[in-house]
Amino acid sequence: MSLNLPQAPNAGLFKQGYTTHSSADGAIIRNIQACNEISLMVATSIGPCGRNKIIVNHLGKIFITNDAATILNELDVVHPAVKILIMASKQQDYELGDFSNFIICFAGELLKNSEKMLVLGLSPMEIIQGYKMANNYVMEHLQDFTVDRVEDVFSKNSLMKLVKPVVAAKQYGNEGVISLLIIDAVHSVLNPKNPNSFNVDSIRVVKIMGSSLAHSQVIKGMVFPQEPESHKKSVSEGRTKVAVYTCPIDISATETKGTVLLHNAQEMLDFTSGEELQIEAIVKEIHASGVRVIIAGSSVSEIFLHYLNKYGFVVLKVGSKFDLRRICRVCGASPLARLGAPMPEEMGAIDFVETKEIGSDRVTIFRQDTENANSRSLTATIIVRGATTNNLDDIERAIDDGISSLKGLLKDASLLPGAGSVEIQLINKLTAWGEKQPGLLQLAIKAFAQSLEVIPRSLAETAGLNATETLSNLYAAASAQESVAADARVHYGVDVDQENENGIVDVTAEGVYDLLISKKSAISLATDAATTVLSVDSIIMAKRAGGPSVPKQARPGNWDQAD
Template sequence: MSSQGMPYGLQSMLKDGHKHITGLEEAVLRNIEACKALGTCTRSSLGPHGRNKMVINHLDKLFVTSDAATIVTEMEIVHPAAKMIVYAAETMERELGDGTNFVVSLASELLANSEALIHDGLHPVEIAAGYEKACARALEILDELVLPGSESLDVFNIEAVSGALATAIATKQYGYHHTLAKLTAEACIAVCPKNPHNFRVDDVRIAKVVGSGLSSSEVIQGLVIRRNPEGSTLHVENAKVAVYSEGLDLAMTETKGTVLLHSGEELEGYARSEEERVDALIKGLADAGVKLVFSGGPVGELCLHFCERYKIMLVKIQSKFELRRICRATGATALGKVEVPQPEQIGFARECNVREIGGSLVIVLQQDEKMGKIATVVLRGATDTLMDDAERAIDDGINAFKALGRDARRVAAGGASEMELATRLGVWGRQLSGLERYPAAKFAAALEVVPRCLAETSGHDASATISALYAAHANPDGARIGVDVDAESGGGSAPLKDIAPLVDLYTTKWWALRLATEAATTVLKVDQLIMSKQAGGPKGPAGGDED
């Protein structure tokens, strides 16, 4: 039997419709081009004066932000090589909440610099090995750049903590960063346990109320729920809590049924039996000492009526995640069946009342310290878009506080640490022998991306700023010289200053260097791209009748 016309090799193993890209020109350089495009997109958002991006996701939701994590997530990138950098940025956002733009920018810059080395004849594996060695050396130098006296920090001092969080917040809300940093520090300190290592990010919540401005935001000790209670009971103290994951109403049958009533007495008895069952349920709650009930679904009129009779505060919660937080805050167990809870299923709340904030009524649930502390930052703003961006900035500050409680070491901000690393790595790289010196030099040059972007977004000449920074860091006393983003442009002098009060977390820099290098070396080590046929049938016509 002839095999003429039959596929062979890799083509015979994969389904029709697959893609197979191999070779230096096709696979490696194309991957580098995709990653360079991603870095170019997010690089202009780096720093306090970073530009905002308008991103519309697949649900037609609009995002106006300079947060790199939000940008790369909502762009829904499908290129496999660019996804490696996105995964590194998501890991950075999940662990530390800050430094995502640094990871994307540095990884794309490393790959862009490797392109010239590939054209010069270096193998991608040799470049990856050189980058890994240079990264190890950079982490050693970073230990030497820790600011003296920053090893210890009183995490219960609002002024000290807000100063450490200001830089992380300033990259997204410059001008309001001191206000938001103080709010974040106040909320985090209010819920921080005696051992800062046990700090939980979920203990600090954010509630957004439209109106006024960011300067009118405040911290409330407790959980703020943006809803009104269902009845007229607006305040309870030292209340036992019952939580129902489903609606608080009579049990309904899964199928429709018909009830035949032959007289008015039977109709009256049928209605009375429903009332008696609901009365027995609510009376059982009242006898158990329950004063506060949370319902995860609709509330029946009879249940609301008897809750009013027994002075039970009733709150409807539409989000299952919010219901889960309430259970964790009160110690209650969510019941899937409408019945009187057992004593071990009942929670406790010190106080629950209704307050008015900016014309909006909200419910404030305050808890006893023994049950756990909760704080809510109530954000005020003119538009939802502004408050969304401020919420992302506060989230970064909360994650930075978590990292600060574990490792308080700090380094100079404003591009000072990156320029010092670039200067020392350049000297170290020139002392190497063999091919490793070329990737080391490119690694040092890639670190210029941070001060270069800070200068560009601030309106300064980037090349002149980088030259002046190299001259300043050649002096042993110039390790803290960074870019002055507030300096006037066109003054004839480079925008440099001693970045004394501005600091970045050492942990953020350490992880950013490591994740960016790992993402870049992973892309460089790829020599083939194999994509199977996507699942699903053929797509229909874009519009109109199929006929």
């Protein structure tokens, strides 16, 4: 018998439906082009004057934002190489809150410049090695460009140096108001003895439609956008004991089914009255322990609510386990999985519980006494007011980024000049160092330096400036400052306000700074993502599980068609 050899490559190796793309098919070039496409998409959203994008996700929800992390999170990207860049950007946003767009733009520019070198004949490994050498050099020397530090985290002016530029990148024009809200919230939860114990989850945002951003406020405690279930809506007798229950406030059902045989009406009355007496005994026991406020993490039955109202309890139902965790932190209570009177160490205490009407919404506020120095809340709430839902969502994202940037500040308080200033200085220094390196690696090092130009160029383009002219002025200003003593240098960046004719401004005088640790992390993550994409020479994709994907318009019973 003759042996039948497969005619096509990989024939019979994989199941039917597999697709493969090798380096011979131009897989590397196609990966680079896909990454460059996503980079160009978000590059116009970088900086204070970045353009907004309208994103309609798979559920039909509309997002209007210039926040790269939100844009990438809502896009249903399927290309595996692009997903590597998105994962790096998400990691930066989760860790430090800022520079998520920087990673996509810089990694896309690195890959774009590497495509030119691949055409010239350089191998991917030579480019990767050159990029890694350049990245190591930047990590070692980025500290040299430090121009300021946040010396005191409890000083409003010191924190403003960091928070204001981060917020301005998302909410340009409103950065002053939003930054003050963030700083007030941070100072209300920051531990003077151990500032490094700061937790991002300690600050919560509640959005209430109506009024304007100027009427936003910070509450030292928790705000729930709902009323209590009980008749009593507030407590103002000073320190009030609180109990938090995660179990249903109801008569417990047995695991086994049972049958009750009733012979007459009197037995039925006795049965129900016995149940009511049992419920009243439980409520009376809780009341005798001193508790006056009950937080229910699950359902509250009508009969229980009747007796809780009878004894004058404030009952608030909280459906979110994360909010339960926060309210336990505010009150100092322990969540109880059993129904009954809590032990003294399981109770919490709160100074004020009140129900207020903010706009057209009624909210319940749990707050500590701000005049009492010993009554420090472990959670603060920022109440944000605004005209539209999309505007409130965008303000919330800016607040989240500003709060997350404080995590990096507690690790390293060094600040770099912003607005593209440090990138221009890095380009000059890195190019001069790359020219001294032997062989073809200097081409990759120079390409790495040239890729940093994408940040000031994008800032100039989004601000409506002539990018070529602005970059020339930045290079000239940076070169002129190299001969000046380090402590007397003026650091020039892109003037997004267009106050100067040459398009550049002294960023330290304007208070535009970047956090050193955030910039280091962003450059390192972008380099790792780009080199990972370059190291791929084949893509092997299995057949997608499930049936064929049906477009929304073709689905039976579509609501859009019915309308």
